[in-house]
Amino acid sequence: MSTSVNHLDERTQDSEDALEEIMPAAITLAMMLRHRKMAAWLRNEFGGYQDPASAPTYRRQLHGHIVAKSPQYDWIPAPVDDQQKKEFGYVDLLEGVKALEKICLNCKKGNGNRVLLEKDDMALLQKQINLTAELAINLSREVYSQLLRTVRAAIYLWTQELMAEGIAGEHNHYSPDERAQVSHLDEPEKFWKRAMEELDSLPIPDVREVGFFERVFGRAG
Numbered sequence: 001m002s003t004s005v006n007h008l009d010e011r012t013q014d015s016e017d018a019l020e021e022i023m024p025a026a027i028t029l030a031m032m033l034r035h036r037k038m039a040a041w042l043r044n045e046f047g048g049y050q051d052p053a054s055a056p057t058y059r060r061q062l063h064g065h066i067v068a069k070s071p072q073y074d075w076i077p078a079p080v081d082d083q084q085k086k087e088f089g090y091v092d093l094l095e096g097v098k099a100l101e102k103i104c105l106n107c108k109k110g111n112g113n114r115v116l117l118e119k120d121d122m123a124l125l126q127k128q129i130n131l132t133a134e135l136a137i138n139l140s141r142e143v144y145s146q147l148l149r150t151v152r153a154a155i156y157l158w159t160q161e162l163m164a165e166g167i168a169g170e171h172n173h174y175s176p177d178e179r180a181q182v183s184h185l186d187e188p189e190k191f192w193k194r195a196m197e198e199l200d201s202l203p204i205p206d207v208r209e210v211g212f213f214e215r216v217f218g219r220a221g
Contacts, residue, residue, distance in 0.1 A: 003029045004170045009159035012152050015205035019152055020046070020098040026155050032171065033186075034179050038158065041188035045151050048096035056189075058150045058196055061090040064137035066125075067114065075114065075136070079129055088125050091115050091137050093144075097151060104144040104207045112140040145207045146199070153195035153204045154188065161185050 008025050011017040023046045030039035049055040066089050068078040080088070093100060093115075103113050114136040117125065122135050165182050167174070195202070 003032060003172075005029065005159050005162050005167050006169065009156060009163065012156040012159065013203050013205065015208045019101055019148055019207075020096075022152070022155065023097060030186075032174055033162075033167075033182060035182075035186035037186050038188045041192075042155075046096050046098070048099070049094040052092045052094060055092060055094055056192055058147055058192065059094065060092050062093055062139060062143050062147075063090055064112070064115070064139040064143065065089065066117075067136050067138050068131060069134040069136070075138070078125075078131070078135055080125070084125065084128065088117065088121055088135075089137060091139065093139075093147060097148060100144055101148055101207065104141060104148060105209070107141040107144070108209060109141060112138045113144065114138050148207055149199060149204050150192060150195045153199055153202050154191040156202060156204060157191045157194055157198075158185065158188075 003025055008022070008029060011022050011025070023042060027039055027042045027046065030036075030042055044054070049059070052060070066078040066080050066085065067075045070076050107113060116122070116134065116136045125135055126132060162168075162182055162185060165185070167178060167182055
């Protein structure tokens with residue numbers, strides 16, 4: 001088992017490298033450096049969060065548009081007022097990055113993905129607006145892309161600081177001295193908060209858009 005901080009850093013900046021494929025290398029590196037908090041965060045991002053309260057803020061209360069399923073016109077804007085938009089128009093995204101990335105890859109720019117309201121919320125809102133139709137929140141592709149780019153950017157910022165401390169090159173283990181040298185960087189919250197603040201200024205690519213032939217036949221190679 002070996003890993004390269006430099007290579008991981010490069011991969012975070014390459015749109016052709018899917019985040020789900022980068023994550024195992026990042027987890028391996030965190031384990032080799034004994035960065036337990038970083039490894040735990042990476043595993044949660046990879047596999048998803050069970051408890052909404054444990055999810056980072058970039059996954060919580062994400063804004064979308066409330067839509068209703070019409071038997072004639074498919075999904076249309078729901079007749080909700082501003083208070084109802086505020087109360088019901090937000091959702092937590094707790095799935096792992098693989099599921100989120102798949103949604104984003106298959107969404108064209110300008111489109112989105114519908115997430116059905118929770119059962120109790122749907123029943124309450126249906127009663128308020130006097131509708132029996134299914135209700136969902138339509139989240140734009142940008143919401144998914146922003147979340148995935150934040151995770152990628154946090155890994156990028158972590159690798160940048162590791163390299164600044166002299167941790168570079170291919171390794172299959174790190175000495176106690178090397179691990180101690182970077183022990184202060186085992187702070188995932190610090191990196192994802194920086195990623196949220198600095199995202200637009202970092203060299204982190206948007207999630208690429210899958211073309212028709214790739215959707216039908218799969219990705220070459």
